[in-house]
Amino acid sequence: MMWPSSQASKILTFLLLVIVVYCICMDTLLFIRIQNYKIDIFDVETNVTQETSTHSEARTLPNYEDVTWVPCTINPLCHPTVKALMVDHINHYIYGPLCAIVDLGLGISDNMLLITPNMISFFHVFIALIGAKLLTCPSLASRRVGVVLFQIRMFLDDLDGHVARERKHIKGERSEVGTMGYWVDGICDLLGVIAMMIGIILYLRNNPPRRGYKGTPVSTLPYHQLKEINSTEDIEKDHSSDNGISYKTKVTFKRIVQVIGLFSGQMVLSSLAWNRYIDIYQDLLENCTEYDVFRRESMFKSGKFFFASAIWRIANPHSYLHVLSLAIFCDKTWCFLKAVHYIGYLGLVVAVGTSEYLIDNIRSYVLSGMDGR
Template sequence: MVGHIIHYIRAPLAEHVEQTLHFTDHFPYISSNTVSFFHCFLSLISIKFLSNNLLTHRQVGVILFLIRNFLDCLDGVVYRAHLKNKRYKSYYGSFGYYVDALSDIIGGTCLILSCLFYFFKNPPFCTSNITLLSRLPSLSRTTRTVSSTSTSSEANGTDTILVLTNNDPKLDIYPENDDYQTITNIRHSPLSSPTLSLTNHLNNLSSRSSTLLSTTTVVQQTQSQLVPLGLQSVVESKETIFLTVLAFALRYSLSAIFWDRSLRWYEYLLDSPASTVTQQALQLSILHSPLTIVIMFLWRYLCALSIQDYLLLAIFINRTWEFLIKTNQIGWFAIILTIIFTELHINEVYPLHS
């Protein structure tokens, strides 16, 4: 029931580290709890990078968090190596189980808080209020966010943001399409003087396009005021940002809770030693039933660690807000439907097992 990345990449790699490098033989004093504490430390460090304004820094944060996820697999390998037991089994109620659960909670919390801090510093733009200049070939999809730092304005402590809108109804522009929504962020424009380059930059864009710019608004954003008054109706409010991230956090937590609960029940029903031949045959029949396979396959995509990997990919390609918005409704529908099917299946199978 673990995600595909864990099943095919991280877990085999952790096993390879133990079998090839003999990690526990060379470092017998490093316990699984020590590994868990260390990847908790990496989770805390990653907040600084994942909430940074620069995409390259956030990508470094993603790499740090992926290392943390690898160590999360390694601590289980180390634990089984110390026990001389290669069987994959959750030891519920043990001290190591609670340490691992706490480290996973800390890791997920750090990741979600990083997104929240980043959006508070760089509020995303309302898609309903921004119209793309669809015929500007020089505008890039990767420059649609507002930055709170500007190389051209560090001297006077201000940020310059260029907001381009088009109100010409004759143009074939479709605001409902995400590809037709853009904001040009000129924070890294090589400006030699603060009074010259905005006009030059705008003229260069206009000369390379057949689209007329009906409205050009230039605003100055000070470091003490994250959202200028002129942009309050353009960017998402802090309340909207908080509720969106909170909805994702609740869905993430719900997935983690019910995945762990389902794993515990299926382990008890299908992986416990059978006392009779009839019970063993029943376990095999339930395990190979189509409904069991479908439920376990769904949990592979919807478990908390898989959702975490999806979010890390969105951060790496600078599509975090789009991921949170576009997976909100379908994400809730998928996780609730999977939970209902799982609970019904467990309730049906449990009387047969007992």
């Protein structure tokens, strides 16, 4: 281990507390910023179908750039968009500003034109392969280094998008569905996640977790438990138990693949749903200029949409990867996977069902301003 487990636990607990408090504060500041200042994506609109006094007042709101003391080049609150509100907290509030700082320091967007966003995407696949190799090691210290490499991979995943937007002079996060960069980024992300899952499978195959049967003689174990024991070496006896002998058997490789497969399925469904709702909300609130701009802006500023987007800040695939990385770092990989491989689907069902209900409400409100309805 890199340091004593007690010290590691204290450091991790403190860091997690700091990050949680920081993200809650940033979410609060983001909501206040959206409510009280102009939104860039609605400033360029000319197709106003309902020119009301309320809309005129909305146009007189101050610019956030004029009042913030943090430069907008690194401030994640300056340019709120649909996608920005649906990106997970770590990427939005930590990796996003870090990408901007690295870009400013190295001049990647302006001076290193030979370094393309796609090259950065391919490079983070290479980092993922190294990280996956380290995840197969029996040493916890090596696996922790692998986790750090996967976090670097996620940082680079943010950096390629940042560089692409800077070179196109795009403010704020946006999904350019159908472009070459969109597909390259998606495929490279997929390869990185596959590498991580393979690394975990190989580690658990070589170091299978154990399941225990306390106080039960082997001769009396049920058949479905006995058949998991392939040899006498698979049994560990602990005579210190208060209830008698405690037997532990190795979890079968088939069970390991099943659990990781179910968790991977959750990530796939989460990714599909996340991208789907980004696309829907972008069409409703950003891209379809034939819809009434006042209603779109009002909905974007509403607590309803903030809640709708917050669902996918938590349930998106990047959040899954962050929590999985934490479990690996704490040497609780199997415990985490086993705990969520079924119940995670229930969470996704609730998230999707809630989102579908909210989309119907948001669409009804936005479309009710068309044709005098």
